[in-house]
Amino acid sequence: MHANINLEKNEWRVSPDETVQVLNxxxxxxxxxxxxxxxxxxxxxxxxxxxxxxxxxxxxxxxxxxxxGPLDDAAAWFHIPLTLEDAIYQKKSVEMFQTGNALFIGDSVSFYDENGDISVYDPTTGVIKSLVPSSVLRLLNINNYHPSWDQKFVLLQYDEAYLENGWAKGHKYSIFVTSENYHFPLRIFSSVSTPPLLQHVEWAGKSSSLLLVYENNLYYKEYPLEDVLMQLNYDGSEYVLNGVPDWLYQESLGISDVTWPSENGKFLVYAKTDISEVGEEEYVLLGSNPREYSKASKIRYPKTGTNVPSLQLLVINLNEKEVVSEIFSLNVTESDPYLRSVIWSGDNSVTIAWTSRAQNVTSLLTCSAPTFECEDVYIARTRIEKQWLSTPKFVPSSKSNQEILFVNEVSDQKGTVSNQILHVRNPLHRAKPLKHEGISVADVIGWDEEQHSVYLTGSPDMYPYEQQIYKISDANDLEHSYLICLTCQNTSINLAQTCSYYRGSMSRSYRYIIIECLGPTVPYTSVYSIEDMKVVKDLNKESDIRRELVNGLEWREKRYTFDLADGSLGYIQLFLPLKWSEYLHGRLQFPMIIEVQESPEEFQVESKWRRGFDMYQALGLQVLYARMVGRERRNLKGSVLLASQDIIRMVRALLIEEKFIDKDRISIWGKGFGGYVATAVMGSPQTEIKCAVGVTPITDWLSSDAVTSERYLGSIEEAYKSYITGDLSMISHSIPDESFLLIHGSFGNPVQLQQSMKLAKALTRAETKFEQKIYPDADYHLNNVEKQIYISIQDFFSKCNTKNRS
Missing domain, CATH: 1.20.5 (Single alpha-helices involved in coiled-coils or other helix-helix interfaces)
Structure with a gap:
């Protein structure tokens, strides 16, 4: 609660009292x-x-x-605040140790145990075996690990650093021999003592052979304990990349690995990318040595309407060390199709998905050994004009190369997307939807063809911010198939009542499932038996990290849905100050910060556990913190330009709904696409928002990369007007003085620094007073300066809000 009393000199005073008082x-x-x-x-x-x-x-x-007592609402006035350092540390600790670390090796599960060792758990026998001791992990300071299928070796990844091209990262690797309890570094040349930075390393399927990429060429190491290393190609260069993605595929299409070995390790499908015709974007690396000159580096950065990388998909027989075939895209008639996914089914068949450059057609084809000639499996096309397709998700049959399960997008006329599973059967391309009414599918995590069961993650239509794990039984019989929720609270599974967002993965035999609870409670991971859905092993539910956080500060939230201008729904998730009470707090007024999601495809109001800048504001500083989602998720080209209007509309509706929001202290910020929206909101004359921060914002869609701009707006030929009206420099004169902070890293990858500099130039020409901060050598993710970024945002909002209340 704030009380501001400002008395100017001689503004109010009492006249002198000249009464004479007589006392006896x-x-x-x-x-x-x-x-x-x-x-x-x-x-x-x-x-x-x-x-x-x-x-x-x-x-x-x-x-x-x-x-x-401490649990009463009155204690909120005497709470110990959550510091920014604690919020960031807790978030990183949970991400590192509580999520994403358990994986199946057949039916066994590898994970970090309570001692910090990498261990493997056999759910059949209940035996836990240590693979790598924590002392080795601490010595190398590893950031990832990959056990071999036979568990005799563990590939340890460490020492991440940028490569000479300036944008891609490499790592050093060591192989740990579990039976001998020692490790040795991977080298390309035995004569060089220092281990090199390798671009990629993985096991060749279930074998103990290794695939390596160094200086854009592929290498094959058949036996991990021998020095013999076979080079598979020799044409790798600055412009030709073998087995590693270029900038566009890695950053914009999200494909970090472009090598796919068969399960038996006999064949390898890999991508060869030619970027020689792609335009260059320059940037400067300042470095840390003041005596050295700054280095100018270049990224092959395809802007809207320009040449994109040319990609070949090749198949190598690793036994013969020779190329078997080249796989071409089919039914994507326009030039420059994008490779989206490659999945092996067994040892001799591979299913591949290509998408057109316009991202409105997806073609699936299956290629089989020995010649790897391909045939169509399914073609997905948008049914609504100006719609785009998301990344295709599918599971090929393990028994037949004529069948797949495909997650198909279904949209209404407003572009609202829900996903259904199609069972596709060749040669007639018959596709029948599986029965899962009321559920929008996120992914298929398993297809047990022996038991005719399909396992999936999905969100109920009534609660789109939740994600549960489901099982479709008798999937082959559409008339008698039925849907079972494996994680919902009304089932026999004894799961935490505060968990409603799950992720899962299946064992190879479909006897066990790893279930990760991601929130709202503190995340944890457990292994369940599929037969009776009982816990066979809690991997980290009782960890020290989780126990400390569960017993720590609790947060509360409110959720709202509001009608948008086109009749669709907008969603708001509002985090409340510590120990919120409607009776106590509802009569006061609090400042509010709005965060806009980083990508239009992100649904940031999910019921996940939170800790970071959001909880620092709500729990530490007693500030309302909101996340809002509007029409930008509708898969319609051009809808991203309406996101700022939706934010403004939802803020107005929220101010009518709730009286505890201080309308004079509403702020907004975002990164990337979120920075674009935050800036656009600040430039609107209808906005109720007083302060904004744009972090690495997209300013000019014409200068953005081809995949991003053409997906969300369309080609320049069909959407030129949208490109012009969506340019933030056009509204620079409408942004109020002293209401905007612009932040960028000098190494602005993937949103280039030129984007922010163009906006700064336009604001300067408009004589708008604004603040700007540039962090040297920081990239788009700003990981090394995360705390400093948050401090800058907090300081700016405090200053801006003080000005607005004066």
Whole structure:
């Protein structure tokens, strides 16, 4: 609660009192007794009495608070705030140790145990075996690991660093021999003592052979304990990349690995990318040595409407060390199709998905050994004009190359997307939807063809912010198939009542499932038996990290849905200050910060556990923190330009709904696409928002990369007007003075620094007073300066809000 009283000089005063008071002798003595003589009028008795009364009141309040206990709402006024350092540390600790670390090796599960070792758990026998001791992990400071299928070796990844091209990262690798309890570094040349930075390393399927990429060429190491290393190609260069993605595929299409070995390790499908015709974007690396000159580096950065990388998909027989075939895209008639996914089914068949450059057609084809000639499996096309398709998700049959399960997007006329599973059967391309009414599918995590069961993750239509794990039984019989929720609270599974967002993965035999609870409670991972859905092993539910956080500060939220201008729904998730009480807090007014999601495809109001800048504001600083999602997720080209209008509409509706929001202290910020929206909101004359921060914002869609711009707006030929009206420099004159902070890293990958500099130039020309911060050598993700970024945002909002209330 804030009370501001500003009295200017001579603004309010009492006129002098000139009354003459006459006292008799008795009255004068009484006055001198209580007030003292004229020369010493200090009222000590009254002061002591008043202090005694105040002290009694404070003691009474303290006794009452202690009697109420720390869980009572009154304790909110005396809470220990969550610091920014603690919020960031807790978030990273949970991400590192509580999520994403358990994986199946057949039916066994590898994970970090309570001692910090990499261990493997056999759910059939209940035996836990240590693979790599924590002392080795600490010595190397590893950031990832990959056990071999036979568990004799563990590939350890460490020492991440940028490669000479300046944008891609490489790592050093060591192989740990589990039976001998020692490790040795991977080298390309035995004569060089220092291990090199390798671009990629993985096991060749279930074998103990290794695939490596160094200086854009592929290498094959058949036996990990021998020095023999076979080079598979020799044409790798600055412009030709074998087995590693270029910038566009890695950053914009999200494909970090472009090598796919068969399960038996006999064949390898890999991508060869030619970027020689792609335009260059320059940037400067300042470095840390003041005596060295700055280095100018280049990224092959395809902007909207320009050449994109040319990609070949090749198949190598690793036994013969020779190329078997080249796989071409089919039914994507336009030039420059994008490779989206490659999945092996068994040892001799591979299914591949290509998408057109316009991202409105997806073609799936299956290629089989020995010649790897391909045939169509399924073609997905948008049914609505100006719609785009998301990354295709599918599971090929393990028994037949004629069948797949495909997650198909279904949209209404407003572009609202829900996903259904299609069972596709060749050669007639018959596709029948599986029965899962009321559920929008996120992914298929398993297809047990022996038991005719399909396992999936999905969100109920009524609760799109939740994600549960489901099983479709008798999937082959559409009339009698039925849907079972494996994680919902009304089932027999004894799961935490505060968990409603799950992720899962299946064992190879479909006897066990790893279930990760991602929130709202503190995340944890457990292994369940599919037969009776009972826990066979809690991997980290009782970890020290989780126990500390579960017993720590609790957060509360409110959710809202509002009608948008086109009749669709907008969603709001509002985090409330610590120990929120409608009776106590609802009568006060609090500042509010709005965060806009980083990507239009992100649904950031999911019911996941939160800790970071959001919880620092809500729990530490008693600030309302909101996440909002509008039409930008609708898969319609051009809808991203309406996101700012949706934010403004939802803020107005929220102010009508809730009176505890201080309308003079509403701020907004975002990164990437979120920075674009935050800036656009600030430039609108209808906005209720007073302050904005744009972090690495997209300013000009024409200067953005081809995949991003053409997906969300369309080609320049069909959407030129949208490109012009969506340019933030066009509204620079509408942004109020001292209301905007612009942040960027000098190494702005994937949103280039030129984007922010163009906006800064436009703001300067418009004579708009704004603040700008550039962090040297920081990339788009700003990981090394995360804390400093948040401090800058917090300081700016505090200053801006103070100005607005003065």
């Amino acid at each position: 002798a008795k009255e004068r003595k009484l006055q001198e007794y209580y007030l003292g003589k004229d020369e010493d009028r200090t009222n000590w008795r009254s002061i002591i009495f008043a202090l005694a009364v105040i002290g009694s009141v404070l003691i009474g309040v303290l006794i009452t608070v202690l009697a109420l």
